[in-house]
Amino acid sequence: MARAATTSDVFNAIAEPQRRDILVLLRAGERPVTELARELGMTQPGASKHLRVLREVGLVRDRKAGKQRLYGLDARGLRPVHEWSGGFEQFWNESFDRLDAYVQDLKQARPEES
Amino acid sequence: MARAATTSDVFNAIAEPQRRDILVLLRAGERPVTELARELGMTQPGASKHLRVLREVGLVRDRKAGKQRLYGLDARGLRPVHEWSGGFEQFWNESFDRLDAYVQDLKQARPEES
DNA sequence: TTGACGCATGCCGATATGGGCATATGATTG
DNA sequence: CAATCATATGCCCATATCGGCATGCGTCAA
Numbered sequence: 001m002a003r004a005a006t007t008s009d010v011f012n013a014i015a016e017p018q019r020r021d022i023l024v025l026l027r028a029g030e031r032p033v034t035e036l037a038r039e040l041g042m043t044q045p046g047a048s049k050h051l052r053v054l055r056e057v058g059l060v061r062d063r064k065a066g067k068q069r070l071y072g073l074d075a076r077g078l079r080p081v082h083e084w085s086g087g088f089e090q091f092w093n094e095s096f097d098r099l100d101a102y103v104q105d106l107k108q109a110r111p112e113e114s
Numbered sequence: 115m116a117r118a119a120t121t122s123d124v125f126n127a128i129a130e131p132q133r134r135d136i137l138v139l140l141r142a143g144e145r146p147v148t149e150l151a152r153e154l155g156m157t158q159p160g161a162s163k164h165l166r167v168l169r170e171v172g173l174v175r176d177r178k179a180g181k182q183r184l185y186g187l188d189a190r191g192l193r194p195v196h197e198w199s200g201g202f203e204q205f206w207n208e209s210f211d212r213l214d215a216y217v218q219d220l221k222q223a224r225p226e227e228s
Numbered sequence: 229t230t231g232a233c234g235c236a237t238g239c240c241g242a243t244a245t246g247g248g249c250a251t252a253t254g255a256t257t258g
Numbered sequence: 259c260a261a262t263c264a265t266a267t268g269c270c271c272a273t274a275t276c277g278g279c280a281t282g283c284g285t286c287a288a
Contacts, residue, residue, distance in 0.1 A: 015129035016246085020198070027205065033265055046247065048266055067255055067264050075205035082199035084134070089196065091141065091189035130276085147235055160277065162236055181234055181285050 010077045013057040018042060019050045023059060026073040033069060124191045127171040132156060133164045137173060140187040147183060 014020050021040050025031065031039075037047035051071055054060040058077045062069050128134050135154050139145065145153075151161035165185055168174040172191045176183050 009129070009131075011125075011131075011134070012129040015123070015126040017123075017125075018246090020125070023202070027202070043248075044265070045249080045267080049246075052266080064255085067257095067262095069265060073202075073205055075202035078199045078202045079206050082196060082203065085192045085196035085199065088137070088141070088187075088189035088192045091187055092191075092193050132276095157278075158235070159237080159279080163276080166236080178285090183235065 008057065010057050010059065010081060013053050013059060014078070014081065016050065016053075018046075019054055022047070022050055022054065023073060023075075023078075026060065026071065030063075030070040030072040032065075033071065036071065122171065124171050124173065124195060127167050127173060128192070128195065130164065130167075132160075133168055136161070136164055136168065137187060137189075137192075140174065140185060144177075144184040144186040146179075147185065150185065 014023070018040065022036060025036060025039060033047050033051065034044055036051070037044045040047070042050075051060060051062075055062060055071075059074060060071050061074045062071050064070075128137070132154065136150060139150060139153060147161050147165065148158055150165070151158045154161070156164075165174060165176070169176060169185075173188060174185050175188045176185050178184075
């Protein structure tokens, strides 16, 4: 083995900053590839490749519109991400205190305690 | 160029399934490396490497405890992930017959198809 | 000090990524 | 049909990843 799958996993698809940018941009509405590439400062083949990944994991949909191909957002796949990260919500509010507690314990370092 | 940075980005850190598993496991409390490896069915060096990535992006903290090294969760870094994905919440709740929220906004027309 | 234990690191191999570039494929128009 | 525009693909390169393995380093016990 070498590397885990990438193209079949939403978490991996959004690990790439440019792909996240694409998704954000698509919130404003459908766009043809060329326009996306232009607005994000990437080449057309580059945009197409990222869009392919996003399409394969179901985060975008495309439809033909004459000569063009319009890409649109399908954010449903992001829901698992939101829910997974939400599962840690209680922790990022407590993290400070808990870690502080650890540190306290450490600094005081009482073998008999804890 | 070849590949974007990975070790400096939380999105990339959690793109790896095993690392997500580690984080989930750590919600139950601190653990030494060996135990994590055992519970997740990975080798000790494998666990250490994943933990290193998680540590570098700040998702876990470690503290020495005698011969052992206990890893603990620091979920604060997951908050941006939650917020970013939350920015799409309205999209996965809306009807997806209409690809274009932009159009919806401009002319409050009802979609043609369902 | 020596030995045992716990963990981190280094090295290798296989792989797949992202970017650049050229070109193939598709669709529209004349 | 030919020419043209829009997009997708193929290919190559440089690189970073993950996994396995062996070993280094630090800590504790005897």
